[in-house]
Amino acid sequence: MQRHNFRQARFSTPVFLFAVAAAGPSEARRNDVHHLFILSGQSNMAGLRPQESFTPAVSHAFGTECVTVVKDAQGGQPIRRWHKNWRPASGKPPETRGDLYDRLINKVKRARQGRAFTSVTFVWMQGERDAREKHGTVYLASLMGLIQQLEADLERTDINVVIGRLSDFDLANKRYPHWTRVRQAQQAFVKGHPRAALVNTDDLNDGTNRKGKTIKNDLHLSAQGYRLLGARFADRAIRLIRKAAP
Numbered sequence: 001m002q003r004h005n006f007r008q009a010r011f012s013t014p015v016f017l018f019a020v021a022a023a024g025p026s027e028a029r030r031n032d033v034h035h036l037f038i039l040s041g042q043s044n045m046a047g048l049r050p051q052e053s054f055t056p057a058v059s060h061a062f063g064t065e066c067v068t069v070v071k072d073a074q075g076g077q078p079i080r081r082w083h084k085n086w087r088p089a090s091g092k093p094p095e096t097r098g099d100l101y102d103r104l105i106n107k108v109k110r111a112r113q114g115r116a117f118t119s120v121t122f123v124w125m126q127g128e129r130d131a132r133e134k135h136g137t138v139y140l141a142s143l144m145g146l147i148q149q150l151e152a153d154l155e156r157t158d159i160n161v162v163i164g165r166l167s168d169f170d171l172a173n174k175r176y177p178h179w180t181r182v183r184q185a186q187q188a189f190v191k192g193h194p195r196a197a198l199v200n201t202d203d204l205n206d207g208t209n210r211k212g213k214t215i216k217n218d219l220h221l222s223a224q225g226y227r228l229l230g231a232r233f234a235d236r237a238i239r240l241i242r243k244a245a246p
Contacts, residue, residue, distance in 0.1 A: 036068050036117040037237060038150075040082065040104050041126035043075030044164065044201070044221055044229070047210075048125070053227045057234035062241075070111045072104040078129040079139065083146040089137045101146075105153055119244065121237045122150060125164035125229070127182040128219065136181025143189050160240040161196040162233055163189060168202040169219050195244065197236035204228055 037058060039045060048054070048071075055069050077100060080086035084098030124146075130139050143163075151157055165186045170179040190198040204225030205218045215222060221229060 032116075033062070033118045034066050034068065034115055035062055035241060036108075036112070036120045037070070037123060038104070038108055038120065039069065039071040039073070039123045039125075039233075040100075041073050041124050041164070042077045042128060043073075043219075044128075044226075045071070045073035045123075045125035046075045047220060048073075048226050048230055048233075050230060053230035054234045057231055058238060061234075061238045068111050068115075068117075070104075070107050072100070072107050073125075074100055076129055077126070078133060078135065079126060079142045079146065082126075083142045084149060085145050086142055087138065088135065101149070105150075108154075119158070119160065119241050120154060120156060121160040121162060121240065122147065123162045123164075123233050123237065127166050127186065128176065131166065131170075131176040131179040131182040134178050136178030136185060139178075139182050140185035140188055143185065147193075158195065158244070160237065160244070161190075161193060162199060162236045162240070163196065164199045164201055164229065164233065166201070167205045167217075167219075167221075169205060169217055195240060197240055199229070199232045199236055201225070201229060 035058065037054075039048070039050060039054070050069050050071055055067070058069070059067050074081075080094065080097045081099055082101040082104070084101065086097050087093050124143075127139065130136065130142075135142075147159065147161060151159055163186050166179060166183045170176045173179050187198060190196040201221065204221045206216050207214070207222035207224055209215050209218075209220065210223045210226075
């Protein structure tokens with residue numbers, strides 16, 4: 001695995017279950033306070049329904065009128081469809097890169113409506129396809145590049161990042177050869193980024209899916225797993241926002 005000096009990268013400086021950051025009653029409202037949450041990734045993000053647990057949690061913490069949630073996800077997609085400057089470890093990069101990012105950022109721009117946000121939090125659940133295609137060695141650099149890309153487009157250097165780590169689906173790397181490499185890259189990103197948090201999903205892929213089928217250590221999460229994932233994402237996002245607050 002490649003080593004990176006994360007502190008020199010251009011990043012800004014300045015739980016779980018359903019217990020969400022000790023939210024309690026909604027915090028005092030201010031007309032100039034508004035928080036933007038951007039949710040993106042592949043199938044396990046696509047399966048997440050923000051209205052089940054994520055949006056209620058952040059709305060409870062900050063007030064419904066103070067929260068904007070934007071989600072755009074598509075199953076089975078590699079990070080190169082978001083990171084425009086993606087490069088493989090060797091060989092020529094593909095011509096098509098960043099098209100899903102363009103779709104996402106257009107949604108974000110429409111949602112902004114000229115509003116200035118107090119905070120922006122990017123919530124990312126992706127990596128399965130890169131693990132399958134053996135791109136784990138470049139995943140960390142790709143993730144760093146994606147965040148820098150988002151910072152540039154939103155013209156801010158204080159974006160919070162919440163990463164959903166790949167589950168325990170293939171820790172033996174039998175079906176997806178770079179599964180653990182991608183998990184390690186996600187962990188390394190969070191360790192080196194001053195405004196990032198990691199969400200564990202190892203316990204979310206057992207039980208019953210939304211079709212009522214029993215699953216065990218599945219690639220995708222259970223129905224309850226998706227609800228818990230939304231709550232955990234919210235918990236980490238709330239904590240990062242409160243930590244940065246003056």
